[in-house]
Amino acid sequence: MRLAHEDVQRAAARIGGHVRRTPVAEVGPGLLLKLEGMQHSGSFKVRGAFNRILAAVEAGPFPEGGVIAASGGNHGLAVAYAARALGVRAEIFVPEVCAPVKVEGLRRLGAEVTQTGAIYADAYEASQKRAADTGALEIHAYDQYDVAAGQGTLAVELLEQVPDGVDTVLVAVGGGGLVAGIVAGLDGRASVVAVEPELIPTLHRALDAGEPVHVEVTGVGADALGASRIGRIGLQTTTGRVSSVLVSDDAIVEARRALWRDFHVAAEHAGAAALAALRSGVYVPEDGERVAVIVCGANTDPATLTG
Template structure:
């Protein structure tokens, strides 16, 4: 698909007034006193980037009377619930047991019907597909539809319009919708680096074994990054653009999460700390003079430290 930027422009127009324009900051406190650009997307509605894809999908489709259904590790479900509530739609969200109460409580607070499924994200997705077939509800996929990728791409369109100067953007990867949005928008004009947790290396595995490769998932970031396989859209873009993949340990992720709080008072979930972990651990080493940017993608820490909802 060679018209991604036009489609992302259209998604941004479609979602006008429904999304926050999340702020930026720069810091020398995180990595070798080097200037790092940061986008604070954890401040988006529901505490993650996911409402971008959710709103674009719901506004792009004819919604049946049965409403919408989604499977989610938590953040996507909260986003679909939030978007459905704002648009006056029924929503049913299937989540795995490992989703955690910080995210499932958001889903319920936004009025969606919540179903907790034994197992991981793949099990929740199977249950959501069964409900889709039974009820006729519209499936809102977490990462592997054009509408989702277009919505996530609005993040990078927005970032560039805000004055992004970095040569390289580090992005966490689960199922691949977020980084697919980055690749779709930048089209190779900036380097995009995929960062995965050691327990959820979906893209790295697929780049070696093929798009249908499936993995077991685990680790500190599993409730956000725990897709068993990479999305086909993400894989196609990654192959086309020869994306660089890096893998970080749970220890590096948790250290980066702590550092973001200690140095910048930014409280984020482990998945959001994954890009910084790549820098801190040295699995990604910028060239001399290379300017780097980090995307902080989510703030729904488990357990919720204050027990409050995110609007």
């Protein structure tokens, strides 16, 4: 079942008073950057976290165990932020590859943190066992309708901010929640290019196979784009509705440096992946094409921005 535009519209109405309207910067002819690194908790993920929790509050009664999530870092930060804002207990499971800056951030937000397993899938398995014991509300990093619908509010916002419209939106893909939300949120008003690291081609391989398939998780984007299998919502919503391209780790690193050097925009590697498709020539716009690049996260060590 595909995520619907109406799901995203409802999410936008629900979370509007809880999230920031992040800026759009025109940095070149026909080139726009949607700066989701300036969102609460440093990434787009807080949109889905708020929508999931608030939808559960509406449905009631809310679990006494609070909320629980597994994350490579950004999703956990978002859940912890939303939970604190709404007065809800949060427990977050992260893999060992999670960046220290993100683990520290989780603890500052008051979440109980458990670091376990080599990759996201390991942390997710541990979180499921814990949720079964406590009855806490599970907030999946990408494969829940409320979560994906919340992420799609980014696209609704983008269209409102750019009244002349955009032709194409470039977005990085991990588990598929953001790209699904954007496809549903745009509702055919712009093309979508799904960008993944060559080393983690989760959606790319699934589109070829017609079903989610397991991929190894490695490379510079592993902490934030580290889903080993695309979500069902992501695959069903994007099939036949996106172009899929792959970028090298070197291209991601270069794009991240360029964001800081040229625009003073701090981004983690995942946040720079979409721009890497343009800068490396993997995606070449037509003459006059207006392209919006989603800079999806900024949770990184500032000391590494030029390295």
